[in-house]
Amino acid sequence: MASNVKSAMLSKAVSKYINSLQVKKYRNQHQAFVVEGAKSVTELLHSDFQLQHLFITADFEKEHRQELLGLAYDIATEQELVKAGTFASNNAALAVASIPNLPPLQVKPSDLVIALDDIRDPGNLGTIIRIADWYGIDTVICSENCADFYNPKVISATMGSFTRVKVHYVNLEEWVKQHTDHVQIYGASLAGDNIHTMQLEPTGVILMGNEANGIRPAVSQHLNHLLKIPAFGQAESLNVATATAIIVDNFRRHTS
Missing domain, CATH: 3.30.1330.30 (Ribosomal protein L30/S12)
Known part of the structure; x- marks a missing residue:
């Protein structure tokens, strides 16, 4: 040294x-x-x-x-x-x-992974990486037009979790099409099933969409399941990082 x-x-x-x-x-x-x-x-x-x-x-x-x-x-x-x-x-x-060289992206059916489609705000990306770290998720998959993982605002928002979570950038539409046969991929959507009524295991890919537009139709058409967080009040929507935390918690709740 x-x-x-x-x-x-x-x-x-x-x-x-x-x-x-x-x-x-x-x-x-x-x-x-x-x-x-x-x-x-x-x-x-x-x-x-x-x-x-x-x-x-x-x-x-x-x-x-x-x-x-x-x-x-x-x-x-x-x-x-x-x-x-x-x-x-x-x-x-x-x-x-x-910037390190990442190993090839490999997702097994038993893994729990977060995927992000067009998350543009660096603060949201950094917070989601921190959420992943909190829930023991070590892989985040990003579409190519997501905010850059190494943006200083992203790194700052992770509060150190960038050292433990691997972030891979892929052509998300192609990746989803290639993996839906052997990995369960869940997309957050207002048109989805109530997450509170679903029997969830801590495995699969949780896909979150753009802050304003959600998951692109070209991606969502290939997903295995759509799910939503039920609303009890009058708020129009949830911040994507907040929604990610709620959804991941539902996947993890039976493993704590």
């Missing part, structure tokens, strides 16, 4: 590089992404992700000496972290990590 390396400032060149990683084009080009804040960076340090850069405040260094043993890092001020990153305030840490 590298020895601790400490300096007094974050260089302009590195700050510019970190800023560029806010854009998907440059994340893909450099195969790197940014992690900000005490919680997310601490989770990163406990993971298998490869670090490119680690910048921490003196206070973070004092509080996390054990996690930092053997790691190379630089001391930076809060102002430098804010200037380089996306947070309005950051008195803890900022890291740049390499």
Whole structure:
């Protein structure tokens, strides 16, 4: 392991590089992404992700000496972290990590997986990844036009769960067509069956649709089942992350 390396400032060149990683084009080009804040960076340090850069405040260094043993890092001020990153305030840490190569996507009939069709809001995607982690789901499948997993807003919203949940991007229509014969795929829809009356096992794929339009017809026509959360009040709809949590809980309720 590298020895601790400490300096007094974050260089302009590195700050510019970190800023560029806010854009998907440059994340893909450099195969790197940014992690900000005490919680997310601490989770990163406990993971298998490869670090490119680690910048921490003196206070973070004092509080996390054990996690930092053997790691190379630089001391930076809060102002430098804010200037380089996306947070309005950051008195803890900022890291740049390499985007790993994922193993091939494989879903068995006994797995419980979340799939997402055109989820555009980074906060929703990040929250759904956190929900997956809470319920012990380690795989999320995204259509190609979903928000980018490595968007800083997604990473932040996961609160560290990005280190434990694998996110795969696929042509969702084709993937669903190829898997409905051997994997049960459930789609959330207002036209579906009442989830409270269904006998559910903690297996299969739970597919959630776009925030405004739901699941695309080209995808929903291939699903095994449609289900809905019954409404008891007058709200027009539920946030997609909230709905995901409710549905996953119904699948998990007999396994706790």
